[in-house]
Amino acid sequence: MQLTVWTYEGPPHIGAMRIATAMRGLHYVLHAPQGDTYADLLFTMIERREARPPVTYTTFQAQDLGRDTAALFKDAVAEAYARFAPQAMIVGASCTAELIQDDPGGLAKALALPIPVIPLELPAYQKKENWGASETFYRLVRALAGPAVERAPREGRRASCNLLGPTALGFRHRDDLIEIRKILDALGIDVNVVAPLGATPADLGRLGAADFNVVLYPEIARSAAQYLEKTFRQPFTEIVPIGVGATTRFVEAVAALAGVDPAPVLAGAPSRLPWYARSVDSNYLTGKRVFVFGDASHALAIARVATKELGFALVGLGTYTREFAREVRAEAAAHGLEATITDDYLDVEAAIQAAQPELVLGTQMERHVAKRMGLPCAVISAPVHVQDFPARHAPQMGFEGANVLFDTLVHPLMMGLEEHLLGMFREDHEFHDGVGPSHLGAAPRAAGDAVGQAPAGSSHKPAPAPDTAASQAAPIVLDGTAPWAPEAEKELKKIPFFVRGKARANTERFARERNLARITLETLYDAKAHYGR
Amino acid sequence: MNAHAPVQNGGCDVAIHQERGQRAVFCGLTGIVWLHRKIQDAFFLVVGSRTCAHLIQSAAGVMIFAEPRFATAIIDERDLAGLADMNEELDRVVTRLIERRPDIRLLFLVGSCPSEVIKLDLSRAALRLSQRLAPAVRVLNYSGSGIETTFTQGEDACLAALVPEMGESDAADLLIVGALADVVEDQFSRIFAELGLAARFLPARRAGAMPPVGRGTRFLLAQPFLTETARALEERGARRIPAPFPLGAEGTTGWLQAAAEAFGVDPARFEAATAPGRARARKALAAHRERLEGRRVFFFPDSQLEIPLARFLARELGAEPIEIGTPYLHRGHLAAELALLPRGATVVEGQSLDDQLDRCRQARPDLTVCGLGLANPLEAEGLATKWSIELLFTPIQGYEQAGDLAALFARPLDRRARLEV
Numbered sequence: 040m041q042l043t044v045w046t047y048e049g050p051p052h053i054g055a056m057r058i059a060t061a062m063r064g065l066h067y068v069l070h071a072p073q074g075d076t077y078a079d080l081l082f083t084m085i086e087r088r089e090a091r092p093p094v095t096y097t098t099f100q101a102q103d104l105g106r107d108t109a110a111l112f113k114d115a116v117a118e119a120y121a122r123f124a125p126q127a128m129i130v131g132a133s134c135t136a137e138l139i140q141d142d143p144g145g146l147a148k149a150l151a152l153p154i155p156v157i158p159l160e161l162p163a164y165q166k167k168e169n170w171g172a173s174e175t176f177y178r179l180v181r182a183l184a185g186p187a188v189e190r191a192p193r194e195g196r197r198a199s200c201n202l203l204g205p206t207a208l209g210f211r212h213r214d215d216l217i218e219i220r221k222i223l224d225a226l227g228i229d230v231n232v233v234a235p236l237g238a239t240p241a242d243l244g245r246l247g248a249a250d251f252n253v254v255l256y257p258e259i260a261r262s263a264a265q266y267l268e269k270t271f272r273q274p275f276t277e278i279v280p281i282g283v284g285a286t287t288r289f290v291e292a293v294a295a296l297a298g299v300d301p302a303p304v305l306a307g308a309p310s311r312l313p314w315y316a317r318s319v320d321s322n323y324l325t326g327k328r329v330f331v332f333g334d335a336s337h338a339l340a341i342a343r344v345a346t347k348e349l350g351f352a353l354v355g356l357g358t359y360t361r362e363f364a365r366e367v368r369a370e371a372a373a374h375g376l377e378a379t380i381t382d383d384y385l386d387v388e389a390a391i392q393a394a395q396p397e398l399v400l401g402t403q404m405e406r407h408v409a410k411r412m413g414l415p416c417a418v419i420s421a422p423v424h425v426q427d428f429p430a431r432h433a434p435q436m437g438f439e440g441a442n443v444l445f446d447t448l449v450h451p452l453m454m455g456l457e458e459h460l461l462g463m464f465r466e467d468h469e470f471h472d473g474v475g476p477s478h479l480g481a482a483p484r485a486a487g488d489a490v491g492q493a494p495a496g497s498s499h500k501p502a503p504a505p506d507t508a509a510s511q512a513a514p515i516v517l518d519g520t521a522p523w524a525p526e527a528e529k530e531l532k533k534i535p536f537f538v539r540g541k542a543r544a545n546t547e548r549f550a551r552e553r554n555l556a557r558i559t560l561e562t563l564y565d566a567k568a569h570y571g572r
Numbered sequence: 573m574n575a576h577a578p579v580q581n582g583g584c585d586v587a588i589h590q591e592r593g594q595r596a597v598f599c600g601l602t603g604i605v606w607l608h609r610k611i612q613d614a615f616f617l618v619v620g621s622r623t624c625a626h627l628i629q630s631a632a633g634v635m636i637f638a639e640p641r642f643a644t645a646i647i648d649e650r651d652l653a654g655l656a657d658m659n660e661e662l663d664r665v666v667t668r669l670i671e672r673r674p675d676i677r678l679l680f681l682v683g684s685c686p687s688e689v690i691k692l693d694l695s696r697a698a699l700r701l702s703q704r705l706a707p708a709v710r711v712l713n714y715s716g717s718g719i720e721t722t723f724t725q726g727e728d729a730c731l732a733a734l735v736p737e738m739g740e741s742d743a744a745d746l747l748i749v750g751a752l753a754d755v756v757e758d759q760f761s762r763i764f765a766e767l768g769l770a771a772r773f774l775p776a777r778r779a780g781a782m783p784p785v786g787r788g789t790r791f792l793l794a795q796p797f798l799t800e801t802a803r804a805l806e807e808r809g810a811r812r813i814p815a816p817f818p819l820g821a822e823g824t825t826g827w828l829q830a831a832a833e834a835f836g837v838d839p840a841r842f843e844a845a846t847a848p849g850r851a852r853a854r855k856a857l858a859a860h861r862e863r864l865e866g867r868r869v870f871f872f873p874d875s876q877l878e879i880p881l882a883r884f885l886a887r888e889l890g891a892e893p894i895e896i897g898t899p900y901l902h903r904g905h906l907a908a909e910l911a912l913l914p915r916g917a918t919v920v921e922g923q924s925l926d927d928q929l930d931r932c933r934q935a936r937p938d939l940t941v942c943g944l945g946l947a948n949p950l951e952a953e954g955l956a957t958k959w960s961i962e963l964l965f966t967p968i969q970g971y972e973q974a975g976d977l978a979a980l981f982a983r984p985l986d987r988r989a990r991l992e993v
Contacts, residue, residue, distance in 0.1 A: 040619075040645045040661040042669060049626040072685040074599025074718025077627045079945030089952035091945065098595040101688070101719040115594070122926060134621035135685035135719070138652075163621060164649040424633075 045384045045404055047359040047422055051161035052133045053078055054171025058179065059129060060092040060207035064239035065179075066125035068116045070108070070143050071133035073098040085425050086208050095119040097136075109141045116147050120154070127183065127240035128152070129175065131159035155240065157182045167382075169258045169334070169360060172206055176235055180263040183243040187270055190248065198297035199229035201249045201273075203264055204256035205236035210337070210421040211435045212236060215255060218437030219280065222290060223253075225304045228297045247271045251296040255279070255436070257336055258360060281340035282348055283310050283441045310438035312445045316349055327452065328541075330355035330396035332379065332387055332405050333420025335363030337435070339370055341400055341419045344444055346374070355379060355394035357387065384408070395544050398452060403427075415451035521550045523558045530560055545570045585915040588901065593924025596945055597874060597899055598961075599718030600726025601684060602631045606964060607730055608641045610751045613677040613779050616642040617669065618716070619662065619694060620684030631961075641676070643669065647686055662697055663704075666711075676709060678779035680730065683715035710779065712737070722899040724797040724875045724964065727751060731774060734782060735804035738774075741784035746771045746831055747810065749802070750795030753967035760818075760970060763828060766845035767837045774801075785810050790834050792827065794818060794969065796909070797876040799902050816908040818969045819877075819977060820884035821853035826908065849971030856975025857888055863982040865890035870937035872946060873897035873923050874960040879909045881941070881963070886914045889978055893917050894935055897928065939985060956984045 052069060059067035060082050069075070076096050082088045097115045099108050116130060130143040144158025157178055161171045202219060205212035216233065223230055231249035232242045252267055252275035254260045264275040274296055280289035287305060294301035308314065315321065329351040331342045335358040345351040356371040357379025358364065364380045371378035379390040388408045391399060399409040399416040403424050409416035418427055419435075434440040523531070534542050542563075549566035550558050601624055604616040618624050625644035632640065645665045650656045662681075670676060679701070681694045698713040705711060714729040715721060721729055731749065746769050748760065757773055764771040772783035774791075789810035793802060796817050806812065815830030816823045825846060832842045869891050871878040879901070882893035893914070901921040903910070913919075920928070932940060933953065940950055940957045947957040958981055968977040 040647060040651055040656075040658070040665050042643055042665045043622075043625045043646050044640065044643045045629060046622060046625045048622075050622040052623075053626065072599070072718040073595050073597060073722065074601070074627070074685070075623065076596045076945060077598055077602075077630055079596065080943070081630060083946075083948040084944050087948060089949060091949045096594055096596075098597075099719065101717075104689075104719065118926075134623050135689055138686060138689045162649070163623070164647065164652055167622065 043383075047382050047384075047402065047404065048168035049078070049081075050134055050163050051166045051168060051171025051174070052131060052163065053081070054168040054173070055129065055131060055159055055161060055175040056082070056092055056094055057168070057172050057206040057208050058175040058235045059094060060088070061205065061209075061235040062093075062238050062240070064126040064241070065093060066119050066123050066128050067092075067094045068112070068119050068128060068130045068143070068147070069094055069096050069133055070112050070115075070131070070136035070141060071096045071098065072135045073100050075133050075135075082207055085423075086428050087425070088207070092207075093123065093125070095123075099136075104139065108136075108139055109146055112141055112143060113146050113150060116152075116156075117150055120150075120152050125154065125240075127155040127157065127179075129157045129159055129179070131161055132163075134163035137163050155182055170362065172259050173262050176203075176206075176259060177262040177266060179235070179240070180243060180246065181266055183240050184246045184267065184270065185244050187272075188247040190250065190271075193250065193298070197227055197229050198251075198299065199231040199249045200293070200297070201231050201246055201252045201267075202233040203252055203254050203275075204260035205233065206256075206259055207236070208421075209236075209256065209259075210423055210427065211433060211440075212256070214432050214434035215436040215440065217432070218434045218439050219253070219255065222280075222286075222304060222437055223293065226290070226294055226297065226299050226301065228293065228299065247273075249273060251275060253293060258334055258363065279336045279340045280436045281337070281440060282344035282444065283312050283438065284343065284347060285340055286310070286437055286441065310441040312348060312441040315445050321350070321449075324449065324452070325350045327351045327398055328354040328394070328396045329398045329400060330391050330394050330405075331419070332357045332359075332399075332401040334358060335360040335367050337420035338367060340435075341444075341448075342370060342374075344441070345400065345448065348441075349445070349448060351398070354396050355390055357381065357390060395541070397541075398448070400448065417447045417451050419447075520547045521555050521558050524560070527558050527560045527563050530563055542567065586910060586913045586917045586919055588919045588921065591920050591922040591924045591927070593922075593927065595722075595899070595923045596872070596925050596943060597923070598631070598723040598943070599627070599685070600716035600721025600723065600729060601628060601682065601718075602723055603716060603726030603730060604628060604642045604682065605632050607727055607751060607775070610777065611678065611775050611779060612777055613675060614641065614680060615669070615673060615676045615678070616680045616682055617666065618642070618644040618682045618684055619687045619692065620644055620647065620682075621686045622646050624684045624686075641673070647690075652690070658692055659697060659700075663701065666701055666705075670705060670709060679705075679709055679711045680733070681711060681713040682726075682730075683713065683717055685717045685719050688715060688717045688719060710737070722873075724795070724877075725799075725900070727795070728798050728800045731798065732800040732804045734775060735785070735801065735808065738782050738808070739784035740786050742786040742788045743784075744788040744790070744835075745783070746835065747783055747785065747789050747791040747805070748773045749791050749793050749798055749805070751775055752794055752969060756967045756969045756973065759972055763845055763849065764831070767828070767832055767835075767842060769831065769835055769837070771831075790831075792831050793905060794827075795877075796880055796902070796905060797900075799900075799905065802905065812905075814908055816883070816912060817877075817880040819880045820888045820974050821850050821857065821971060822888055822912075823880060823884060824853070824969070824971050824974070825850060846971075853971040853974035857978050859975065860978035860982040861889050863985050864978065867891045867938040867985065868935070869893050869981075870932050870935060870940045871896045871898075872928065872932075872940070872942035872960070873899040873920070874941075874943055875964060876900060876902075877963055878941070879906055879913065879919065882917065883909050883912045884977065885981060886917070887912060888974075889981075891939075891981075894937060895920060895928075895931060897923060899923070939981060941981075956988050958984050 082092045095115050097111050130147045147156045205216050252264045252273050254264045254275050254277035257277045267273045276292040278289045278292050280286040290301045290304050329345050331338050338358045342356050346353050353374045358367045359382040368378045384404050399405050399414050400419045402420050402422050406416050546563050546566040608616050651658045681698050683694050694713040698711045701711040712733045714733040716726040748771050776782050785808045787809035790813050791810050792813045813830045813834045816826040818824040818827040878896050878898045882896045885891040896919045940955050941960050944959050947959045950957050967973050
């Protein structure tokens with residue numbers, strides 16, 4: 040048993056719903072107890088869909104358990120077929136139905152419907168949402184893509200590809216797709232089928248006609264692409280085109296697969312990110328300590344954008360996607376870090392506290408953790424709440440996605456000029472560091488840190504809680520830290536506040552590692568020399 | 573199986589039908605989201621699957637981050653394969669939890685569909701853990717599973733689990749049953765005090781302060797979904813005071829009056845204590861009558877509040893309830909409400925979702941009260957909706973909230989009238 044308050048991923052049948060809801064002409068009959076229909080509102084509320092997900096639940100109750108839940112399931116399949124007349128169906132069990140051991144696949148087969156009915160085995164006590172989505176998409180592709188086909192020779196016609204991976208409830212999938220289509224169009228490559236988003240079961244039957252596959256979200260579509268590679272000899276790229284560098288490599292990879300020239304697409308300045316990052320105002324971004332957490336694809340891509348395109352320093356990297364832990368560990372190791380691979384938000388919170396970042400890039404959950412710690416934060420990965428399914432065009436992928444990322448990652452920080460002014464006028468009552476950046480609201484900072492307010496010899500305390508809830512959070516400073524001598528504390532106040540936090544942390548770490556009983560003026564400057572940057 | 577089956581309606585003027593089929597409702601676990609805010613030193617530990625954790629997370633929204641007093645012990649394959657002794661695992665999880673939250677005085681082990689289906693005996697686990705953690709923490713259990721409970725029935729199961737914990741008293745006390753917002757509870761306390769009645773409330777705000785019960789206790793249900801709790805109280809000798817529910821001015825007056833009559837309060841004193849509230853409620857309601865008068869309202873089943881709400885909308889705001897869905901109908905507890913429903917209204921107990929959607933689309937109601945899974949899709953079809961969960965999270969009972977309650981229904985119509993694009 041695992042004690043859980045927050046889960047990064049839902050159970051695997053939610054993944055299957057994400058595929059079914061993304062597609063058209065497909066219906067999902069889910070053997071599930073009354074109450075599991077709560078999942079509908081993820082789609083109707085968070086993604087604001089205008090129609091109910093194409094899912095029929097058996098919603099059995101205790102009184103049905105004594106009777107025949109299998110008959111209930113068969114009736115539900117028959118009624119769903121009669122009412123919705125889908126081209127194909129998927130059938131499966133949720134966690135509770137898995138325990139009562141009806142066989143959805145066998146029961147549905149017995150009805151002998153005149154459409155393909157694909158059974159799903161989604162082990163709810165081992166696997167999670169992304170795995171469920173991947174498995175469902177793979178099963179659909181396997182069942183519907185048909186046998187190997189001969190493609191027409193390439194001479195004299197445009198290359199074509201399938202775009203695989205976008206789903207319902209996917210973080211920015213809608214707009215990513217627009218950007219990728221734009222790039223492929225500019226390269227002169229036709230899009231054969233986009234799946235699962237917007238595809239019908241009949242469309243999946245045409246997958247074999249494409250020359251190659253483009254996997255946008257490996258968590259969802261890698262296994263389907265591997266199957267298509269084997270069956271139709273379709274090579275695939277799974278470079279995630281998030282950031283200027285990755286988009287450039289993506290364009291080159293796709294152009295190579297299609298045998299076209301990438302130069303026209305890459306010519307000029309397709310993204311504003313490189314110039315914005317070079318403009319002098321961005322100087323202050325150099326070496327900003329950033330912590331990145333999310334699904335594996337987004338965490339990896341954003342870590343590269345943060346370090347190679349914005350000049351941040353990566354001080355933490357992690358994912359809740361265990362299936363891709365190896366890749367994330369390797370990337371973290373390249374930065375001299377140990378990756379945080381966990382689906383327990385308390386572990387992530389502890390890792391953020393230990394890394395002392397100046398910016399947190401993560402999911403909805405890290406947004407709340409950062410808020411409690413008074414740290415700037417931007418959301419870069421699912422799970423996300425309703426505000427991250429925006430009305431405006433807001434891709435992550437492609438060159439426009441890179442523009443969006445520049446704004447998203449930099450806005451929560453103080454811009455250079457603002458930070459410079461605050462430093463210059465930090466003695467001014469309107470600009471003292473207790474004020475904080477205006478767009479962070481009432482950012483919690485230790486009141487004692489405000490210039491001129493610190494009683495001599497006051498020891499460092501965690502920031503005051505923004506509400507009572509936060510007061511139960513673990514303290515930001517670890518126990519066992521030596522006390523500060525008054526003159527050292529006073530000297531610390533003279534350091535510009537925007538590097539003061541780091542100076543304090545470094546000095547305390549320095550003292551801890553040397554078992555110093557007291558932090559003196561000498562300790563402060565010894566530590567500065569030791570960590571000097 | 574989906575055909576309307578006419579049911580004995582006990583002499584009232586409404587048709588009552590039963591329906592079976594797909595149900596789009598929450599399970600009883602959802603009750604935790606408001607119950608944990610009411611009992612301030614209680615913790616709710618769901619023993620279930622990742623689905624249960626995901627449900628509570630979805631229902632609790634941003635509340636999940638405020639160190640809430642609920643969590644899920646997720647059963648995994650090791651538990652199911654017998655590789656781990658589930659009772660030992662549960663003890664380990666509870667120990668860790670209590671270490672982390674030493675402020676907890678009452679721990680509910682909440683059963684779910686998976687734990688019910690594998691027949692994990694949570695009542696024995698509660699007994700065992702209670703002995704181990706005594707006297708600091710009391711451990712109780714109830715089921716909030718979807719197979720046994722629908723949405724608000726989770727509160728019923730929770731309160732019923734509290735009844736054996738209540739002390740014994742033969743005093744002639746008034747007990748108000750059902751979780752109410754603190755502000756509403758305080759208003760009712762003041763009115764009862766003016767009537768000369770010392771009302772006590774179940775649940776109390778703290779675990780150690782649950783009111784006593786006994787042969788002299790008369791209880792008034794504040795919520796229509798408390799079947800099991802009422803039964804448990806009656807087993808302890810308490811007697812229910814039949815009344816409508818305190819929604820709207822009329823319902824509140826009827827509810828208070830039932831208590832006043834049961835305790836022999838002088839009618840003049842009752843008049844004096846309630847007249848100001850009635851007048852304020854009347855005034856507040858008048859502002860919304862124009863928007864709601866003559867509007868045809870369709871209720872999908874959700875919380876069992878539907879019948880009292882339909883009564884309120886019909887009698888105090890002039891709306892016309894055309895179909896009133898309810899997940900479960902207790903004919904005894906709802907008798908006073910059914911008697912007040914307008915002639916010709918149809919009550920449907922249970923649900924067959926697609927058939928009900930067909931009826932709703934055909935009726936084209938002016939306002940549809942439904943869950944969040946249906947609301948946006950129906951809006952997209954051109955129907956104005958009011959999402960029903962809000963009625964559980966918003967203070968709606970009593971005189972001072974009558975206007976707010978009307979506003980919840982008037983606002984979607986007001987909004988439709990304002991939007992030009």
